[in-house]
Each structure stands twice: as structure tokens, then as C-alpha cells.
Amino acid sequence: MADRPGKKIKDEYMMDSHKLLWHLDRVCQWQQGKRIAPLHLDIGITTGCNMGCVYCYGVLQGRDMANQRFNMPKDALLRLLKDAKDIGVRSIAFIGEGENTLNDALYDGLSFAKEIDLDVSIATNGIKIPRERLQDMMEALKWMRFNISAATRDSYYNIHKIKAYDRVVNNIQAAVELKRKHKMEIAIGLQMVVVRDNISDIVPLARLGKKLGVDYLVVKPCSDTYDGTMSTPHEKYLEIEDIMQEAECFSDESYTVSVKWRKMKNLGRKGFEMCYGTSFLLQISGDGTVFPCGHFFNIRRDEFTMGNIIDASLKEVVKSERYWNVHKKIQCVNVNRDCETNCRHYYISQFLWDLKNPPRHVNFI
Incomplete structure (x- = not known):
């Protein structure tokens, strides 16, 4: 059961945790000081976006407008996928x-990933999904998550700064219908980032997700810089526990609100002092640059660039001394001053920190 104060619903996706316990072979290699391949990659294949979400951390990462974007070339993407599979990346x-x-x-990337049996997923705003390619896309994916942080046309425009609510909802419905028609295994989810202006949408969005027939809705806080560039309402999150519990009550055996x-409750602070998670999870910018963490896409970029998969293969990047030196450098970063709050590595880094810093008398289990 998930550790939650509200209704006890089994969350089979473990959204508020991590899954390193199912990869103890790689964890043990890391504990032994071996140079390991990452388990997972978050990759961008474009630097541009066709939305203007008020909470978008991509703006701080150097995100471009759609008409100014750089797209990763197809040959570089296919090579990246093949290299990832070869070196032991699992998703x-x-x-x-x-x-x-x-x-x-x-789309060619997804087809190739399916061909080489590499687990892949996507998070999308759901605006530009060609219906004629949707089925092939879904058949290659383990999960597909729609980023939608509002439950009405007006609030959608207020949060996402584009009039695309109906189009996105229709695309979600189309995906759900295809899943049911073809009995696909793919999980279809929604993701909501909570800011001050969409708190009133939390419960309505939970209701909408159930109506649409998706598998889950995940509700998460907005990430921010340590000095509050995004004005994330960390204190406010503590005041809306009853609202989030009400949203969870829409959960049943086929739908989870997570x-x-x-x-939500950590006030933007981390309980670990050093980030070890980057050894297991890398993030790659849409321009092909490899980073230990997406926070550094546009901040101290020269310090934390590991390489670029357009200029060199992922295999070459991971074998380079530059790659391993950047991992060491990350461990010198003050995670509560120089990083984003509620980062991508939050859960796994807490687990790895605990492993590195055991309690006394560990044999007394």
C-alpha cells in the first residue's frame, strides 16, 4: 500500500517512491564502486514546445518556442536507442x-525501441498527436502520460496559455478507446502540477480522469530553484491536504489518483545531503547534450556537460573520463542550495543516501 494519509488504495505505479529495489544487481555494483551503466534515461528530442505552462521548469532549462526549436536528427536518436540497449539501460x-x-x-524511434525490446514511455501535452500514428505509438510504449493541469477550458488556458483543452481531451479519449479496442497493456495517465492558480482544479481533474477512463492521475508539486524563481507555494501544499485526499477518493480498482x-509535504527540502541518483538516471537535452541532471541544462552548463550523443555515441560518452568526473562533481553540489526542489532524482537519491549512511547496529533487523 502507498504511504498516504487518505484513502488506502493500492498504487501499483509507485508514483511516490522508486523502484531500485527491483534492480539490486546494479545497486550492488554501485556499492562496490564499479562503473555502472545508468538504468534509465530521460531524453528530449527537441528543444521547443508549443505551450507556455506557467509552471514549466523547461523555461529555466533554456527551452525554445516551437518555431525556434532544434530537433534531434533521426539517425542520432536511433543510435542512442541502440547504444542504450547495448550498455544495459533498461528504460x-x-x-x-x-x-x-x-x-x-x-515515431521511428518508438518503432525501433519496440524492435530491440527496449522499454520506452512518453510524457506529452497531447496537442500534436497524429491519429493515424497513435496506435503504432501506443503499441511501442509501456506508458503514456498526458500533462494536463486544469479541468476546464478557462483554467486550462490560464495554466497552459493555449486554447487546446478540447483537442487534448479528445486525444486522451482516442488513446483510451484504442487501448480498450485492441486490449493493449499500455498504461495511460494524466499528470497535474499544482500551483496557486489551479488548486481548485485538483478534485475536478480527478473526476475528469475517471470519466475519461485513464488508468491514473498523478498530482505533484511544482519544482523550483532554491531561491523561488517559480514561486512554488510549498507552504500552501500543507494547507490543502483535505483537497488532495478528496481527489484520492476517486480511486478504485481500475483508476488511481496518486x-x-x-x-508535497517536504517544503522543498531534501532529506539527503549528497546526490547519488545520477549514476542510475541521466537526462539528455533535446540538443543531444548529456547531463547528470536536467537542472543543469542551462545553469553551469559547461561544468556539468558529459558529452553529446549527436557528436559521439552514448557508449563513448559513458566510457569517457569526463562522464565520471562530472558524476563526482555532482556529489559536491549542495542539494538544498544549488539544485531544484523536488527533483527527478529525489526518491532514488534518498534511498541511496540511506544505503551509504546506515544506522547503528544494522544486524538487529
Whole structure:
């Protein structure tokens, strides 16, 4: 059961946790000081986006407008996928600073990933999804998540700064219908980022997700810089526990509303002092640059660039001394001053920190 204060619903996706316990072979290698391949990659294949979400951390990462974007070439993407499979990467999520459906190379990439038996997923705003390619796309994916942080046309425009609510909802419905028609295994989800202006949408969006027939809605806080560039309402999150619990009550055996409680309640602070998670999870910008963490896409970029998969293969990048030196450098970063709050590595880094810093008398289990 998920650790939540509200209704006890089994969250089979473990949204408020991590899954490193199912990869203890790689964890043990890391504990032994071996140079390991990452388990997972978050990759962008474009630098641009066709939305203007008020909470978008991609703006701080150097995200471009759609008409100014750089698209990763198809040959570089296919090589990246093949290299990832060869070196032992076990999953890839098409998640970057931009909207990956803007790059048509996505579809050939997904087909190739399916061909080589590489687990892949995508997070999308759902605006630009060609219906004629949707089925093939879904058949290649383990999960597909629509980023939608509002439940009405007006609030959607207020949060996402584009009039696309009906189009997105229709595309979600089309995906759900295809899944049911063809009995696909893919999980279809929604993701909501909570800011001050959409708190009143939390319960209505939970209701909408159930009506649409998706598998889950995940509710998460907005990430921010340590000095509050995004004005994330960390204190306000503590005041809306009853609203989030009400949203969770829409959960049943076929639909889960999953609140990231640990992140919602941590006031933007991390309980670990050093980030070890980058050894297991890398993030690649839409321009092909490899980073330990997406926070550094446009901040101290020269310090934390590991390489570029357009200029060199992922295999070459991971074997380079530059790659391993950047991992060491990350461990010198003050995670509560120099990083974003509620980062991508939050859960796994807490687990790895605990492993590195055991309690006394560990044999007394």
C-alpha cells in the first residue's frame, strides 16, 4: 500500500517512491564502486514546445518556442536507442525540456525501441498527436502520460496559455478507446502540477480522469530553484491536504489518483545531503547534450556537460573520463542550495543516501 494519509488504495505505479529495489544487481555494483551503466534515461528530442505552462521548469532549462526549436536528427536518436540497449539501460522516457511530439523522428524511434525490446514511455501535452500514428505509438510504449493541469477550458488556458483543452481531451479519449479496442497493456495517465492558480482544479481533474477512463492521475508539486524563481507555494501544499485526499477518493480498482505526498509535504527540502541518483538516471537535452541532471541544462552548463550523443555515441560518452568526473562533481553540489526542489532524482537519491549512511547496529533487523 502507498504511504498516504487518505484513502488506502493500492498504487501499483509507485508514483511516490522508486523502484531500485527491483534492480539490486546494479545497486550492488554501485556499492562496490564499479562503473555502472545508468538504468534509465530521460531524453528530449527537441528543444521547443508549443505551450507556455506557467509552471514549466523547461523555461529555466533554456527551452525554445516551437518555431525556434532544434530537433534531434533521426539517425542520432536511433543510435542512442541502440547504444542504450547495448550498455544495459533498461528504460527510456521521452521527457525533456521540450514537447517531443514536435519531432517526427519520435515515431521511428518508438518503432525501433519496440524492435530491440527496449522499454520506452512518453510524457506529452497531447496537442500534436497524429491519429493515424497513435496506435503504432501506443503499441511501442509501456506508458503514456498526458500533462494536463486544469479541468476546464478557462483554467486550462490560464495554466497552459493555449486554447487546446478540447483537442487534448479528445486525444486522451482516442488513446483510451484504442487501448480498450485492441486490449493493449499500455498504461495511460494524466499528470497535474499544482500551483496557486489551479488548486481548485485538483478534485475536478480527478473526476475528469475517471470519466475519461485513464488508468491514473498523478498530482505533484511544482519544482523550483532554491531561491523561488517559480514561486512554488510549498507552504500552501500543507494547507490543502483535505483537497488532495478528496481527489484520492476517486480511486478504485481500475483508476488511481496518486498524490506525491512526500514531495508535497517536504517544503522543498531534501532529506539527503549528497546526490547519488545520477549514476542510475541521466537526462539528455533535446540538443543531444548529456547531463547528470536536467537542472543543469542551462545553469553551469559547461561544468556539468558529459558529452553529446549527436557528436559521439552514448557508449563513448559513458566510457569517457569526463562522464565520471562530472558524476563526482555532482556529489559536491549542495542539494538544498544549488539544485531544484523536488527533483527527478529525489526518491532514488534518498534511498541511496540511506544505503551509504546506515544506522547503528544494522544486524538487529
